[in-house]
Structure formats: structure tokens, C-alpha cells
Amino acid sequence: MAAEVKPGSMSKTAPPVNSTPFLRVDDIYLRFGGLNALSGVSFDVQQGHIQAIIGPNGAGKTCILNCICRFYQPYRGTIYFQGVDLSKVATHRVAALGIARSFQNIELFKGMTVMDNIKLGHHVHMHSGFLSGGIYLGRAKSEEMRVRKEIEERIIDLLEIEAIRKKVVGTLPYGLQKRVELARALAMKPKLLLLDEPMAGMNLEETEDMARFILDVNQEWGVTVVLIEHDMGVVMDISDNVVVLDFGTKIAQDTPLEVSKNNHVIEAYLGSDAAAHSKLGL
Amino acid sequence: MPCGLFFSKYEKDDAIFKTVWLKCWMTVLVVLLLTFPLFSQKFSEMLGLNVTNLLNLIFVYIIGAHGLNLLTGYTGQISLGHGAFMGVGAYTTGILANAGWPFWLALPAGGVMTAAVGMLFGIPSLRLRGLYLAIATMAAQFILDYAMRNWTSLTGGSSGLIVPSASLFGFTFDSDQSFYYLALAFAIMATMYLKNLARTRTGRAFVAVRDRYLSAEVIGVNLFKYRLMSFGISSFMVGIAGGLWAYYITIISDEHFTMWLSVQYLAMIIVGGLGHVLGGIFGAVFFVVLPELLRLPAEAATAVYPNIFGIFASLREMVFGLIVIMFLIFEPDGLAARWHTVRNYWKLWPFSY
Numbered sequence: 001m002a003a004e005v006k007p008g009s010m011s012k013t014a015p016p017v018n019s020t021p022f023l024r025v026d027d028i029y030l031r032f033g034g035l036n037a038l039s040g041v042s043f044d045v046q047q048g049h050i051q052a053i054i055g056p057n058g059a060g061k062t063c064i065l066n067c068i069c070r071f072y073q074p075y076r077g078t079i080y081f082q083g084v085d086l087s088k089v090a091t092h093r094v095a096a097l098g099i100a101r102s103f104q105n106i107e108l109f110k111g112m113t114v115m116d117n118i119k120l121g122h123h124v125h126m127h128s129g130f131l132s133g134g135i136y137l138g139r140a141k142s143e144e145m146r147v148r149k150e151i152e153e154r155i156i157d158l159l160e161i162e163a164i165r166k167k168v169v170g171t172l173p174y175g176l177q178k179r180v181e182l183a184r185a186l187a188m189k190p191k192l193l194l195l196d197e198p199m200a201g202m203n204l205e206e207t208e209d210m211a212r213f214i215l216d217v218n219q220e221w222g223v224t225v226v227l228i229e230h231d232m233g234v235v236m237d238i239s240d241n242v243v244v245l246d247f248g249t250k251i252a253q254d255t256p257l258e259v260s261k262n263n264h265v266i267e268a269y270l271g272s273d274a275a276a277h278s279k280l281g282l
Numbered sequence: 283m284p285c286g287l288f289f290s291k292y293e294k295d296d297a298i299f300k301t302v303w304l305k306c307w308m309t310v311l312v313v314l315l316l317t318f319p320l321f322s323q324k325f326s327e328m329l330g331l332n333v334t335n336l337l338n339l340i341f342v343y344i345i346g347a348h349g350l351n352l353l354t355g356y357t358g359q360i361s362l363g364h365g366a367f368m369g370v371g372a373y374t375t376g377i378l379a380n381a382g383w384p385f386w387l388a389l390p391a392g393g394v395m396t397a398a399v400g401m402l403f404g405i406p407s408l409r410l411r412g413l414y415l416a417i418a419t420m421a422a423q424f425i426l427d428y429a430m431r432n433w434t435s436l437t438g439g440s441s442g443l444i445v446p447s448a449s450l451f452g453f454t455f456d457s458d459q460s461f462y463y464l465a466l467a468f469a470i471m472a473t474m475y476l477k478n479l480a481r482t483r484t485g486r487a488f489v490a491v492r493d494r495y496l497s498a499e500v501i502g503v504n505l506f507k508y509r510l511m512s513f514g515i516s517s518f519m520v521g522i523a524g525g526l527w528a529y530y531i532t533i534i535s536d537e538h539f540t541m542w543l544s545v546q547y548l549a550m551i552i553v554g555g556l557g558h559v560l561g562g563i564f565g566a567v568f569f570v571v572l573p574e575l576l577r578l579p580a581e582a583a584t585a586v587y588p589n590i591f592g593i594f595a596s597l598r599e600m601v602f603g604l605i606v607i608m609f610l611i612f613e614p615d616g617l618a619a620r621w622h623t624v625r626n627y628w629k630l631w632p633f634s635y
């Protein structure tokens with residue numbers, strides 16, 4: 001249970017909660033064979049922010065999320081979430097700390113219904129085991145009912161997916177699957193939501209919907225968001241702060257407006273031609 | 283209760299048999315099953331088979347097949363050791379029964395013992411997938427097989443172990459008819475258990491482990507725990523099947539629990555439908571009934587041409603194999619999947635226009 005740190009429940013020797021950053025990525029290095037995927041990346045994420053991470057293809061954005069989720073182990077450096085050193089947390093325990101994510105290539109359970117996928121997001125908040133679940137009386141049953149009600153009222157309503165909740169995920173179009181993946185992440189009741197290109201491959205309307213959902217979740221539920229996104233318009237609109245990566249190093253971190261004026265960023269991210277400037281909306 | 287309205291709505295949606303007609307059909311089925319021994323005699327004479335005996339075997343195999351289906355169909359871990367695991371259950375129960383343990387204690391004890399053995403041999407599943415796991419569990423089959431044959435002081439070796447009939451509350455289940463009710467009750471319990479497990483937290487976690495284990499870990503599913511747990515529950519069920527088998531047959535020997543039985547279990551759930559509750563039922567029925575049905579013409583033919591009995595007997599095996607292959611080709615998702623499509627069509631029968 002040591003991994004479950006609640007704000008305010010720390011012992012006196014630990015620093016007070018409000019002075020520890022919500023998420024601190026501290027000088028991490030990650031290597032694949034000869035390739036340095038990340039070299040010395042550091043940044044803090046403020047609680048309640050929408051933190052964007054941008055950078056060209058292969059810059060190492062997804063690698064950072066994979067390090068936070070404990071899929072990858074950086075060979076140097078540490079990541080702290082609310083003061084907890086994540087390198088000491090088992091992969092499956094990260095969810096219980098309050099970290100949820102979506103994937104660049106959708107990682108849903110394709111053969112299950114939308115509802116079951118979202119229920120799986122609730123896994124760490126449910127208690128029935130192989131005995132009570134198999135007998136399905138009393139506690140297990142009321143738990144299923146309660147969770148289902150909660151999902152219908154909180155998540156399905158919010159994301160406007162009533163119509164598809166009994167559909168098998170594999171049969172849904174791409175845009176809706178992305179939305180279901182967000183729904184599953186939200187069912188985990190996260191404090192920190194990691195989104196890897198949630199708008200990739202979406203049309204304008206779907207992109208706008210998704211941006212609205214992210215803002216809703218951030219503002220109404222107070223969930224901190226780390227957002228990897230290529231669509232600069234979205235990043236400019238909804239993020240509070242932007243980290244720019246290039247070849248595994250951080251080349252800038254600032255507000256969206258400042259970042260878009262930064263010459264290094266413009267050069268690294270988009271090349272130095274005029275078209276790039278117009279892409280950034282300048 | 284403030285949420286009473288919602289509660290009843292979800293509860294209705296949650297029921298297993300949703301329409302009135304499905305409920306009617308289920309009632310008919312239950313009544314038929316319960317009253318069956320009353321007219322089994324006539325039925326058996328008509329067909330020239332001991333139908334009650336076949337049903338008892340089906341019930342026992344259903345329990346074991348559900349167990350393997352939980353492991354292979356739901357959690358995605360193959361096992362070629364379930365034949366031997368059934369043996370562990372049978373021998374444990376049999377030995378305890380001989381030591382004077384009552385039925386209600388010896389049977390679960392056999393299940394628990396099998397669960398422990400199954401989990402032990404399931405440990406490689408934490409590292410191995412697919413064919414590699416198949417080989418590892420096959421090793422379990424051979425090791426246990428060897429132990430059952432050669433540990434004669436415990437198992438009686440090839441001369442067999444004599445087991446008393448089951449008795450509960452002073453009633454002894456020593457006939458086909460009485461054992462029928464015992465086996466039916468256990469088969470129903472196993473089916474309900476699997477159905478309920480599949481639709482709650484643990485069952486969903488199993489499927490998550492099967493489909494995408496990275497994604498499963500991200501949502502907080504402990505892979506190690508669920509992989510082992512699946513081996514444990516699965517072996518428990520097949521151990522119970524073994525214990526019931528021991529009480530029914532009343533003499534067990536190592537010949538019952540060979541590789542062939544493991545393969546048969548696997549074939550049952552593949553033909554029946556991996557990852558479907560009905561899969562184990564259809565599979566068990568298929569594998570018990572079909573050989574018997576093929577035996578009838580073979581015996582009839584032998585009566586006419588007695589000197590070529592051997593040919594008909596082996597022809598029977600070939601036809602059996604052929605039918606299994608045909609099913610795999612034409613019903614790759616198993617009988618249960620076919621059943622679901624047919625049922626969806628007839629769901630509202632007789633009003634399905």
C-alpha cells in the first residue's frame with residue numbers, strides 16, 4: 001500500500017505537498033541499442049494544467065509517456081508523480097496511483113463491447129474477486145450495477161457515446177474508437193491523463209469534439225493532462241504550457257504563444273521556410 | 283433507495299435470459315433435464331445405448347471443459363496438461379474418500395489439490411506464450427502421467443484404485459439415475475460460475491490479459507496474478523470433474539488421464555467455441571455423443587459382416603476425425619458462435635418477422 005500516496009497523508013519528513021511538483025520528469029535518458037531516444041529530458045507539469053508535448057516524428061514524445069507508464073525503464077534519471085519515484089512502482093500499480101493514458105495506435109480490447117472496455121477502466125476501483133464475481137450475488141452484483149450507472153452518467157454522457165455503448169469496439173470507425181479509448185482512461189478516475197495524439201487522423205469536427213472533451217475533463221474534473229499532438233491549432237488553443245522535443249532533447253518549454261515565436265522551435269519542428277510560419281499561424 | 287429506478291432498469295438489462303420466450307425455452311429445458319431419468323429407460327432401449335450414462339459423462343466433461351475454456355478461451359493460455367490435472371483431482375478425491383473423508387470434503391479437497399498443482403505447472407505461463415506454453419504444459423502431462431502410473435503405493439498404478447460411490451446426507455449415488463442428478467447439479471453450478479465470472483471484474487481482466495496485455499497493465503491489471511489465478515480456477519474445475527468421475531466410475535486407473543484426454547478437452551472447447559460459456563457444453567456433447575452415434579452403424583454393419591469388424595471400427599475413428607476437421611473448417615468460431623447467430627434470428631420467435 002506504500003504506493004498509494006494521498007495528498008496530505010504524507011509523513012512530516014516528506015516535503016509539503018504543494019511544493020512538490022505534480023509530475024516531475026528529471027533528467028531522463030533512454031537508449032535503444034545505439035539510438036539515444038531521450039537524452040537528459042527534464043520538465044515539470046503543474047497540477048491542473050494541460051501540458052502539451054510537441055516535436056517532429058521520432059523526437060521521443062511517445063517514449064516519455066512509456067517511461068511514465070513504466071513500459072520503458074530510463075537508464076538514468078527519475079520521474080516523480082506527486083513525490084513518488086515511479087521507478088519503484090510496478091507497471092500495473094501506476095494505474096492505482098491515478099495515471100491513465102491513451103495510445104497513439106489504439107489499444108482497445110477490440111472483441112469486447114464499448115461498455116466492457118470502459119468497465120475495464122474501472123478495474124482498480126472495483127473489488128469483486130473470483131469467488132464473489134462467480135457467485136454474482138449481493139456485493140458483486142450491486143458493484144456491477146453501481147459501476148454501470150456511474151459510467152453511464154459520468155462518462156458516456158460526457159463523451160456522447162450513448163448510441164454505441166453496446167457495440168463491439170472492433171466494428172466502430174476510427175474516430176469513435178479514439179473516443180472510447182478516452183472513455184476507458186476516464187473510467188480510471190485519473191489525476192493525470194496522458195494522451196498520445198488523440199486527434200490524429202480525425203476530421204475537423206471530430207477534432208473539435210475531442211478538444212472540447214479534453215477541456216471539459218481538465219476544467220470540470222480538474223484532471224491534469226499531458227497531451228502529445230501534431231495539430232498546432234489545437235495545441236495553441238487548449239494547452240497551458242508546451243514542451244518541445246527534438247532528437248530526444250528538450251529544446252524549449254514555454255507558453256504556447258512564446259513557443260510559437262521561438263526560432264529554435266520553428267527551425268527544428270517545421271524547417272525554416274515560410275510555409276512553416278504559416279503553419280504555426282504566424 | 284434514491285437510485286431505485288435506475289437500479290431496476292440496469293438489473294433487467296443484466297438478466298441472462300432477457301425475453302419471455304427465452305425464459306420459456308429455458309424452463310422447458312430444465313423440466314426435461316429434471317424429469318429425464320423417468321423415461322430414460324425407454325429412451326435407452328429405443329436407441330440401444332445407455333443414455334443416462336452418456337449424459338453423466340457429458341456433465342462431467344462439461345465441468346472440465348468449462349475449466350479449460352476459462353484458461354484457454356478467456357485468458358488465452360493454452361494447456362495440454364488438463365487430462366493429467368483431471369487425474370490429479372480423481373486420485374486425490376479417491377484416496378481421500380478411501381481414507382474415510384465424506385464426499386462434501388473429499389471432492390473440494392481434490393479440486394484444491396488440483397488447483398495447487400495446476401498453478402505450479404502454470405508458473406511458466408508468466409514467461410511463455412502460445413506454442414511454448416503448450417509444450418511446457420505438455421511436460422506437466424507427462425510428468426503427472428508418469429507419477430500416476432509409477433507411484434503405485436498411492437495410485438495403485440495400472441491395476442487401478444477402487445473408489446466408493448458418493449454419498450451425501452445418507453443417500454448413496456450408486457446408480458446411473460441417482461448420479462445423474464449429482465452430475466447435473468455440478469454441471470449447472472460450473473456453468474453459472476463461468477457465466478458470472480465472465481461478466482464481472484475478474485472475467486473481464488482475463489479477457490484483457492488475453493487480448494492486449496500491455497493495455498491490460500496500463501489499466502491496472504496485474505498480469506502475473508491473473509495468469510496464475512486463471513490456471514488455479516481452471517485446474518480446480520477440472521479437478522472437480524476428475525473427482526466426480528472417480529465417484530462415478532468407482533475404479534480409476536492412469537489410462538483415463540493420458541495426453542489423449544488433454545487433446546480431447548482442447549478439441550472440445552475449440553469445436554464448441556473458445557471464450558463462450560456455451561462452448562464447453564456443446565463441445566462435451568459433441569465429443570461424447572458423436573462417437574456413440576458412429577458406433578451404432580458400425581455395429582449394425584458388423585452384425586451383417588462379422589468378419590470385417592476391424593475395418594468398421596477403424597472407419598468409425600476416421601469418420602470421427604473427418605467430422606472434427608470439417609467443423610474446424612466450416613465453423614472455425616465453434617458451435618457456440620453459430621448458435622448465437624441462429625438464436626439472434628429466432629430470438630423473438632414466434633414473432634420474428
Ligand SMILES: Nc1ncnc2c1ncn2[C@@H]1O[C@H](COP(=O)(O)OP(=O)(O)OP(=O)(O)O)[C@@H](O)[C@H]1O
Pocket residue numbers: 032035037055056057058059060061062063064104
Ligand atoms: N521499442 C523501441 N525499440 C527501438 N526503438 C524505439 C522503440 N520505441 C521508440 N524507439 C525509437 O525512439 C525514437 C523516439 O520514438 P517515439 O515513438 O518516442 O517518437 P515520437 O516522438 O512519439 O514520434 P511520432 O510523432 O512519430 O509518434 C524513434 O527513433 C523510435 O524509432
Ligand SMILES: [Mg+2]
Pocket residue numbers: 061062063104196
Ligand atoms: Mg509517438
